[in-house]
Amino acid sequence: MGPIVEVENVSKRFGPITALVDVTLDVPSGVIYGLLGPSGSGKTTLIRLIAGALRASTGQVRVFGRRQPSRANAARIGYMTQSAALYPDLSLRENLTFFGTLYGLNDRRLRERVETIAAEVELADRLDSPLHTFSGGMRQRASLACALLHEPDLLILDEPTVGLDPVLRRAFWERFRRLAAAGRTLIVSSHVMDEADRCDHLAFLREGRLLATGSPSELRQITDQANLEDAFLALAAGAGSLLEGGVR
Amino acid sequence: MNLRRILALATRIVHQFRRDRRTLFLLFVVPVLVLSLLAWIYRGDGASQVSLAVVNEGQSPLAAQIVTGLQQDDSLTVREMDAAAATAALDRGEVDAVLTLPADLSLRPGGPPQQIDVTLDGSDPSTTSAVMGALTRTLPETVVRAVNPAGLPIQIAPRFLHGGPEFDRLDYLAPVIIGFFVFFFVFLLTSVSFLRERSEGSIERLIVSPLGRGEIVLGYMLGFTLFAALQATVTILFAVYALRIHYVGNLGLVFLFTLLLTLGAVNLGIFLSTFARTELQVVQFIPLVIVPQALLSGILWPIDSLPEPLQWLAHALPLTYAAEALRGVMIRGDGLAALWVNLAVLAGFAVLMVVLGTSTLRRETA
Numbered sequence: 001m002g003p004i005v006e007v008e009n010v011s012k013r014f015g016p017i018t019a020l021v022d023v024t025l026d027v028p029s030g031v032i033y034g035l036l037g038p039s040g041s042g043k044t045t046l047i048r049l050i051a052g053a054l055r056a057s058t059g060q061v062r063v064f065g066r067r068q069p070s071r072a073n074a075a076r077i078g079y080m081t082q083s084a085a086l087y088p089d090l091s092l093r094e095n096l097t098f099f100g101t102l103y104g105l106n107d108r109r110l111r112e113r114v115e116t117i118a119a120e121v122e123l124a125d126r127l128d129s130p131l132h133t134f135s136g137g138m139r140q141r142a143s144l145a146c147a148l149l150h151e152p153d154l155l156i157l158d159e160p161t162v163g164l165d166p167v168l169r170r171a172f173w174e175r176f177r178r179l180a181a182a183g184r185t186l187i188v189s190s191h192v193m194d195e196a197d198r199c200d201h202l203a204f205l206r207e208g209r210l211l212a213t214g215s216p217s218e219l220r221q222i223t224d225q226a227n228l229e230d231a232f233l234a235l236a237a238g239a240g241s242l243l244e245g246g247v248r
Numbered sequence: 249m250n251l252r253r254i255l256a257l258a259t260r261i262v263h264q265f266r267r268d269r270r271t272l273f274l275l276f277v278v279p280v281l282v283l284s285l286l287a288w289i290y291r292g293d294g295a296s297q298v299s300l301a302v303v304n305e306g307q308s309p310l311a312a313q314i315v316t317g318l319q320q321d322d323s324l325t326v327r328e329m330d331a332a333a334a335t336a337a338l339d340r341g342e343v344d345a346v347l348t349l350p351a352d353l354s355l356r357p358g359g360p361p362q363q364i365d366v367t368l369d370g371s372d373p374s375t376t377s378a379v380m381g382a383l384t385r386t387l388p389e390t391v392v393r394a395v396n397p398a399g400l401p402i403q404i405a406p407r408f409l410h411g412g413p414e415f416d417r418l419d420y421l422a423p424v425i426i427g428f429f430v431f432f433f434v435f436l437l438t439s440v441s442f443l444r445e446r447s448e449g450s451i452e453r454l455i456v457s458p459l460g461r462g463e464i465v466l467g468y469m470l471g472f473t474l475f476a477a478l479q480a481t482v483t484i485l486f487a488v489y490a491l492r493i494h495y496v497g498n499l500g501l502v503f504l505f506t507l508l509l510t511l512g513a514v515n516l517g518i519f520l521s522t523f524a525r526t527e528l529q530v531v532q533f534i535p536l537v538i539v540p541q542a543l544l545s546g547i548l549w550p551i552d553s554l555p556e557p558l559q560w561l562a563h564a565l566p567l568t569y570a571a572e573a574l575r576g577v578m579i580r581g582d583g584l585a586a587l588w589v590n591l592a593v594l595a596g597f598a599v600l601m602v603v604l605g606t607s608t609l610r611r612e613t614a
Contacts, residue, residue, distance in 0.1 A: 051456045074458040085449035089264045101256035102457045130267070146453070 010059035034199030078152035088132035103150035257467025306351025317390030419494035438517025476510035497577035515601030
C-alpha cells in the first residue's frame with residue numbers, strides 16, 4: 001500500500017512570514033506519525049495543510065492520492081485542533097450529534113456512536129452537560145471524541161496531550177496505539193520529546209524546516225545519540241552549518 | 249448541497265441560543281419593552297400640556313373673552329398674574345410662556361392689526377413650538393367668537409384615505425420598529441456567533457468537514473431566520489393586540505419583507521465579523537451599521553424632509569426599503585404590485601450580502 005499522505009516540496013507563507021520551507025515527507029498507512037518540534041516550528045501549519053484547512057503556497061499535499069484540500073477526502077479524515085474548538089454552550093451530546101451529522105452518520109448509527117465514543121473517552125455520565133462546565137482535560141477528551149466519532153481512516157491530532165495529567169496522557173497514547181493497530185493512520189504533533197518514542201515514524205521540524213525523518217531508532221542511529229532530545233539537538237546544530245535540506 | 253448538514257447547522261444555532269436566557273430576553277422582550285415605552289410616550293397624558301401665564305393689563309371685554317377661550321383649551325394651563333410675577337415665573341421655569349394682553353385691546357375692524365406679546369423661554373425648541381402651536385390654534389377662534397358666537401365661519405373637515413383621526417405617531421412607528429429590531433438583532437447575533445466560531449477555532453473544524461461553504465451560509469441563514477420570524481411574530485402580535493396599533497395589511501407580506509431583511513443581516517454579520525477580532529469590536533460596528541440606518545431610513549423623520557444628499561444616502565440603505573414596505577403593508581394595505589421595487593432592492597441586497605459572506609469564508613483557507 002502506498003503512503004496515505006504525501007507532502008511534496010511544500011512551502012507556506014502568510015504575507016511576509018514564511019511558516020514552512022520546502023517540506024517533503026510521506027506518511028505510510030497504519031502508523032503513528034509524530035511531528036516533533038518546538039512551538040513556532042511549523043507543526044500546526046503542516047497539520048492544517050494536511051487536514052485541508054490551508055492551501056500550500058508552493059508544492060502540494062496529497063491525501064489518499066487526492067490533492068488537498070479535497071471535499072472527497074473530508075469524510076475520511078478526523079481532525080483535532082489545538083484548542084478544543086467545540087461549542088461551549090452545547091452539551092457533549094449536542095456537539096457530537098452536530099459533528100456526526102456533518103460527517104454523514106445516519107440517525108441510528110449516530111446514536112450508537114455517540115454512546116460508544118462517550119464511554120471510550122470516559123465521559124458517558126457527562127453526555128448532557130454543557131461543555132463550559134468541563135475541565136480542560138475533559139474538554140480535550142470531548143474534542144478527541146468529536147474527531148473519532150465518524151471512524152476516520154486518517155486522524156490528525158494537533159498537540160492532543162498538551163496540559164493533560166500523566167495518567168490521562170498515557171490513556172491517550174494507549175488509545176492511539178489501539179487505533180493504529182486497527183489499521184488507522186495517525187498524525188500526532190507534539191513539542192514534548194518523551195512522546196516521540198511512542199511514535200512509529202517521526203519528523204523533526206525547526207523554524208519551518210524539516211530537520212530529519214525516520215523511526216525513533218533510525219534517528220538515534222544517524223545522530224549517534226542515546227535519546228531523541230539529544231538527537232534533535234544534534235540535528236538542529238547540524239542544520240545550521242549544512243545547506244538547505246541537508247540531513248534527510 | 250446536503251439538506252441534512254444544513255439542518256444540522258441550523259439546529260445547532262437554535263440549541264446555542266435556546267439556553268441563553270439573556271439573548272432570548274434581548275430578542276423577544278426588548279422590542280416589546282421599547283414599543284411599550286413608545287406607546288407610553290405618544291399616548292400617555294400630560295406630555296403636551298403647555299403652561300401659560302396671562303398678564304391682563306386692561307381688563308377689556310375682548311381680553312376677558314380671550315382668557316376664557318384659552319382656559320377652555322385642554323392642552324393649556326392658564327394662570328393670570330401681574331407682569332412682575334409672570335416674568336419671575338417664566339424665569340423659574342414654572343410657566344412656558346407669558347402672554348401680555350394690552351390695556352386697549354379691542355376689535356377695530358379696518359384698523360391696523362394689533363399685537364399681543366408672547367415671551368418665551370426659548371431654550372427648548374419643542375416647548376417653543378408647542379406654545380406657538382397652541383396659541384395659533386386657539387387665538388383666532390377665540391377672537392372670531394367675540395363677534396360671531398358660532399365661531400369660524402369656515403371649518404376644515406378632514407377625510408382619510410389611510411389611517412384616520414385616531415392614527416398617531418405610534419401607529420406610524422410600529423411597523424418600522426419591527427423591521428429595525430429584526431435587522432439589529434440578527435446582525436449582532438450573527439456577527440458575534442461567527443466571531444466566536446473563529447476565536448474558538450470551531451470554524452476550522454467546519455472547514456475541514458464535508459460541510460461546504462455555501463452550506464455554512466445557508467445553515468446560518470436558516471437558523472437565524474427562525475429567530476427573526478419568531479421575534480417578528482411576537483412584536484407584531486404585541487403591537488396589534490396589546491397596543492391596538494393600526495394594522496390593515498397582509499401578514500404574509502410582513503413576513504416576506506422581514507425574511508429578506510434577515511437574510512441580508514445574517515450575511516452582513518458574517519462579512520463584517522471578518523473585520524473584528526473581539527466581541528467589543530463587533531459592538532463598535534453598531535454606530536457604523538445600525539445608527540445611520542436608524543437616523544436615515546425614515547424611522548424617525550420622513551425621508552422627504554432630509555437634505556437632498558442625505559436622501560440619496562437613505563436610498564442606499566436596506567432598512568429604508570424595508571421600513572417603507574412594512575409601513576405600506578401595515579398602514580395602507582399595499583400589495584406586492586405597489587412594493588415590488590422594495591422587494592427587488594431588498595432581494596438584491598440579500599444576494600449581494602450572500603456573495604460577500606460566502607467570499608469571506610472562501611478566504612478562510614487562504
